[in-house]
Amino acid sequence: MAVVRDIDPSASPLDYYSYELRRLREEAGLKQAQLGAIIFCTGSLIGMIENGKRVPTRDFSERVDAALGTGGVFSRLVGLVLRSVLPTWFQPYAEMEARATFISTYQCQLVYGLLQTTDYARAVLGVDNPGTLDTAVAARMDRQRILGRANPPVLWVVLDEAALYREIGGPEVMRAQLAHLLSLQSQQWLEIQVLPFAVGQHAGMMGSFNLLRFDDDPDIHYSESYDSGHMTANAQVIKERSVGYARLQAEALSPRASAELIARVMEERYGKHPEPDGRAVA
Numbered sequence: 001m002a003v004v005r006d007i008d009p010s011a012s013p014l015d016y017y018s019y020e021l022r023r024l025r026e027e028a029g030l031k032q033a034q035l036g037a038i039i040f041c042t043g044s045l046i047g048m049i050e051n052g053k054r055v056p057t058r059d060f061s062e063r064v065d066a067a068l069g070t071g072g073v074f075s076r077l078v079g080l081v082l083r084s085v086l087p088t089w090f091q092p093y094a095e096m097e098a099r100a101t102f103i104s105t106y107q108c109q110l111v112y113g114l115l116q117t118t119d120y121a122r123a124v125l126g127v128d129n130p131g132t133l134d135t136a137v138a139a140r141m142d143r144q145r146i147l148g149r150a151n152p153p154v155l156w157v158v159l160d161e162a163a164l165y166r167e168i169g170g171p172e173v174m175r176a177q178l179a180h181l182l183s184l185q186s187q188q189w190l191e192i193q194v195l196p197f198a199v200g201q202h203a204g205m206m207g208s209f210n211l212l213r214f215d216d217d218p219d220i221h222y223s224e225s226y227d228s229g230h231m232t233a234n235a236q237v238i239k240e241r242s243v244g245y246a247r248l249q250a251e252a253l254s255p256r257a258s259a260e261l262i263a264r265v266m267e268e269r270y271g272k273h274p275e276p277d278g279r280a281v282a
Contacts, residue, residue, distance in 0.1 A: 007052060013080040014052055020077070022050040024068050039063035055085055055135040058142060082142040085135050089228045093210075096220055096231065098146055102154045102213035104245050106195075106204045109166060111177060112157050114144050115184065115192075120177040123169030147190070154189045158204070158248045159258075161196050164265045175270035178262050185259055193252035194261050202251055203244035211238070211245060 009019035025035050025046070032050070033043030041060070048054035056064075061074035086094055097103065097114075105112050110124060121140045122133065129136040146152060167174055184190055195202065210222040218233040221241045232238075253261060 007050075013077065013084040014055060017056060017074065017077050017081050018050050018052045020073065021046075021056075021064065024070060024073075025050075028068050035064075035067060038067045055081060055138065057138050058082075079142060079145075082139040085132075086139050087227075090224075093222050093229050093231060094143060096212055096222075097143065097210075099214060099217075100153050100212040101215050102156075104156045104158075104211040104213075105208070106158045106160075106210075106245060106248055107163060107208045108160045108204060109208070110163055110168070111159065111181070113140055114147060114155065115157065115181060116140065116144075117173070117177050117180050119173045120168055123173060147187075152189055155191075156249075157190075157192045158245070158252050159192060159194050160204070161194055161261070164194065164262060165269065171270045175266055178266040178270065181262055182259055182266070185255070191255050192258055192262075193249060193255055194258040195248060195252040196261070199251045203247040209241060211241060 007015050007019045007022070009016040025032070028035075030038075031043070032046040036043040036046050039060070040063070045054065049056050049060075056074070056078055058075070058078050061078040064070070064074045065072050083091060083094055083098075103114075110116075111120060113121070116124070118137060118141060122137050125136040125140065126133050147155065164178065168177070181192060184192065195204070207223065212220040212222065214220075219238045219242075220231050220233050221237050222229060222231045224230065252258070
């Protein structure tokens with residue numbers, strides 16, 4: 001039998017979630033195994049979440065809300081929980097990203113986090129987070145919910161051509177990732193441009209960066225190093241980086257030509273080609 005941990009609900013969003021889950025489950029007269037049976041998971045998983053040993057997912061939270069009739073309490077809480085498990089240095093940016101009305105990003109090596117597939121994100125995050133990979137992936141996927149809002153931010157992505165060729169997770173993962181980028185062409189508030197190798201030197205050679213705009217707050221420039229992020233609203237930095245971003249947009253392929261390049265790379269580099277014996281291989 002699992003040892004019940006004494007939870008302080010004021011310690012963190014996860015502790016508050018854990019405390020409320022236990023309280024409302026007991027109030028409903030259900031044992032952990034009984035609640036688990038209702039929402040199609042094990043009682044031990046319920047116990048780990050109630051003890052703060054496992055981070056809940058959004059799907060889990062929605063099923064708990066339905067089972068306990070909480071009126072969406074856990075579905076609202078889980079966003080705070082998942083944001084709280086992001087790296088400490090990244091959390092302030094994630095909060096600002098969720099509030100932005102216009103996001104401009106240049107990415108020199110990887111697909112932007114808001115556009116990553118689950119498998120691509122798992123491959124990227126698995127390099128530095130093998131022990132907490134499921135939690136890290138869930139947090140990244142939850143960030144993407146802002147694109148599905150009734151009033152989503154405008155997202156403009158300039159993606160270096162190198163990101164199309166850097167094989168993350170293997171050919172199948174890359175093929176699915178590039179297919180996902182192509183599927184986003186129909187999104188009204190989202191544009192993707194590829195900066196081709198042929199451009200040579202360009203305004204983004206110092207690395208990836210993001211520009212966030214808000215309805216009522218100053219613009220923010222964000223960049224990061226290996227284990228830290230830097231945000232600034234300095235007017236001179238915003239001016240310089242905004243001009244730099246405009247230059248990247250001007251030198252990048254048009255959205256239509258970018259989609260054609262993505263499709264070509266997807267088929268030629270990550271498509272399935274038959275071996276001499278007729279078998280298909282990636």
